[in-house]
Amino acid sequence: MPEIKFYKHDPLPMEMHKVKIVQKLNLLPAKERLEKMKEAGFNTFLLHNGDIFMDMLTDSGVNAMSDNMQSAMLRADDAYAGSETFYRMRDKLEEIFGIKYVLPTHQGRACEHIIAQRFVKENNCVIMNYHFTTSKAHVTRLGARVEELVKDEGLIEKSNLPFKGNIDLDKVRACIEKEGADNISYLRLEAGTNLIGGQPISYENMKEATDLAKEYGIVTVLDASLLQDNLYFIKTREESMKDKSIREITRMIADLFDIIYFSARKFGFARGGAILVRDEEMFHSMEDYITMFEGFLTYGGMSVKEMEAMIIGFDESMDMDIISQGPQFIKHCVDVLDNYGIPMVTPGGGLGAHINARQFVDHIKSEEYPAGSLVTALYLCGGIRGMERGTLSEERNADGSERIASVEMVRLAFPRRVFTLSQTEYVIDRVKWLYDHRHLIGGLRFVHEPKTLRFFTGRLEPVSDWPEKLVEAYIAEFGEDQ
Numbered sequence: 001m002p003e004i005k006f007y008k009h010d011p012l013p014m015e016m017h018k019v020k021i022v023q024k025l026n027l028l029p030a031k032e033r034l035e036k037m038k039e040a041g042f043n044t045f046l047l048h049n050g051d052i053f054m055d056m057l058t059d060s061g062v063n064a065m066s067d068n069m070q071s072a073m074l075r076a077d078d079a080y081a082g083s084e085t086f087y088r089m090r091d092k093l094e095e096i097f098g099i100k101y102v103l104p105t106h107q108g109r110a111c112e113h114i115i116a117q118r119f120v121k122e123n124n125c126v127i128m129n130y131h132f133t134t135s136k137a138h139v140t141r142l143g144a145r146v147e148e149l150v151k152d153e154g155l156i157e158k159s160n161l162p163f164k165g166n167i168d169l170d171k172v173r174a175c176i177e178k179e180g181a182d183n184i185s186y187l188r189l190e191a192g193t194n195l196i197g198g199q200p201i202s203y204e205n206m207k208e209a210t211d212l213a214k215e216y217g218i219v220t221v222l223d224a225s226l227l228q229d230n231l232y233f234i235k236t237r238e239e240s241m242k243d244k245s246i247r248e249i250t251r252m253i254a255d256l257f258d259i260i261y262f263s264a265r266k267f268g269f270a271r272g273g274a275i276l277v278r279d280e281e282m283f284h285s286m287e288d289y290i291t292m293f294e295g296f297l298t299y300g301g302m303s304v305k306e307m308e309a310m311i312i313g314f315d316e317s318m319d320m321d322i323i324s325q326g327p328q329f330i331k332h333c334v335d336v337l338d339n340y341g342i343p344m345v346t347p348g349g350g351l352g353a354h355i356n357a358r359q360f361v362d363h364i365k366s367e368e369y370p371a372g373s374l375v376t377a378l379y380l381c382g383g384i385r386g387m388e389r390g391t392l393s394e395e396r397n398a399d400g401s402e403r404i405a406s407v408e409m410v411r412l413a414f415p416r417r418v419f420t421l422s423q424t425e426y427v428i429d430r431v432k433w434l435y436d437h438r439h440l441i442g443g444l445r446f447v448h449e450p451k452t453l454r455f456f457t458g459r460l461e462p463v464s465d466w467p468e469k470l471v472e473a474y475i476a477e478f479g480e481d482q
């Protein structure tokens with residue numbers, strides 16, 4: 001959707017829907033939020049949703065469904081085997097992606113588990129533009145490693161480059177030559193790189209990277225979980241694609257890959273996942289994993305109601321009016337905060353607005369988790385739950401030392417069709433207040449540290465009484481009841 005013009009002021013992002021069902025929000029006073037944060041071990045994943053005002057943790061499984069999605073749920077065909085719902089889903093995916101073999105799974109990481117089980121061998125390497133936490137964990141669990149070959153510019157937080165998720169083709173070739181093609185399990189491209197700010201990858205780069213992989217006989221895999229945002233960016237930022245429809249662009253992308261998988265908690269606005277496999281033999285070689293780990297081949301652990309909803313959601317993901325809204329809200333949030341001088345990842349990408357925590361709280365050392373500390377402070381000062389995406393989300397090196405993340409960010413996710421502009425303005429306001437009081441934020445340390453994916457369930461404590469002092473300053477500004 002092009003921006004809607006206003007008579008009296010600059011364009012604003014516009015909701016292209018009306019609200020039919022609402023959920024009441026709860027804004028706890030700051031002192032109560034401090035108590036809840038202590039109970040949650042200073043880990044925002046362990047907060048209860050009822051204690052959160054603006055849940056911007058993720059866009060995963062929390063996107064709003066449309067009326068058409070809800071009504072489609074009524075026609076779900078409950079059957080352990082051979083559900084008509086599955087065949088409708090399979091046909092819709094074939095219509096959109098042109099791939100007829102579909103393996104259903106319960107969510108995105110289940111796809112990653114199965115693809116890794118099928119292709120990864122010990123000491124192998126998987127080439128990616130950038131990793132996602134679960135996509136990497138499934139590879140390393142099997143004794144292989146990930147080579148992240150995003151172009152250097154992708155890691156520069158502030159720029160106006162349109163495709164910061166692009167992979168560096170020279171590095172890909174050098175990596176293949178060094179490792180030997182037989183030792184590379186697959187090339188995985190993530191369309192809309194989650195961990196570096198939802199930054200997109202261009203069609204041209206996907207084409208060149210997959211051509212290179214094919215030259216060496218390497219399997220090509222697309223993680224399409226964030227494809228809908230990436231499609232918007234290709235259409236609006238890639239000159240050669242601007243006259244193509246979203247459906248045409250999707251098919252051109254799909255034609256490049258042997259395997260496409262996605263989390264339908266994102267792509268499809270519902271909850272589930274699927275692996276699309278081009279080659280029949282390859283498809284059969286993966287079926288057993290579905291029946292072993294997910295469920296029967298016609299539901300894969302998903303509820304058939306969700307599957308019916310996502311069939312409509314796939315079509316909605318091909319609608320430019322619908323997929324424009326997220327990136328436009330994110331751009332608004334990023335641009336206003338950037339104009340305030342707050343270190344944001346620019347340009348705004350998909351999925352959420354990303355704050356450069358390393359700069360925001362540059363007095364906190366990496367070992368005390370700047371992004372983790374900032375995310376804690378944001379909950380205390382506004383009831384906003386963002387997600388830490390930095391050193392806390394990394395796993396330690398083999399010698400026990402911290403692996404310092406190359407990018408230290410806080411993500412404020414914009415679940416699709418969920419928040420209004422006034423809620424977005426509230427978030428902007430509280431981030432600005434926090435920036436002006438950033439010297440009050442201190443670090444965190446672990447008191448319980450799981451070995452794998454520690455950010456999900458680990459418990460922490462502040463290194464001083466900074467949370468109390470921060471809350472005091474907040475109350476002095478906004479009053480006891482906010």
Ligand SMILES: Cc1ncc(COP(=O)(O)O)c(C=O)c1O
Nearest residue numbers: 060107108109132194225263265
């Ligand atoms: C790019 C990407 N791939 C895979 C996943 C994993 O999907 P899920 O959360 O459904 O397991 C996510 C989830 O956030 C993601 O963003």
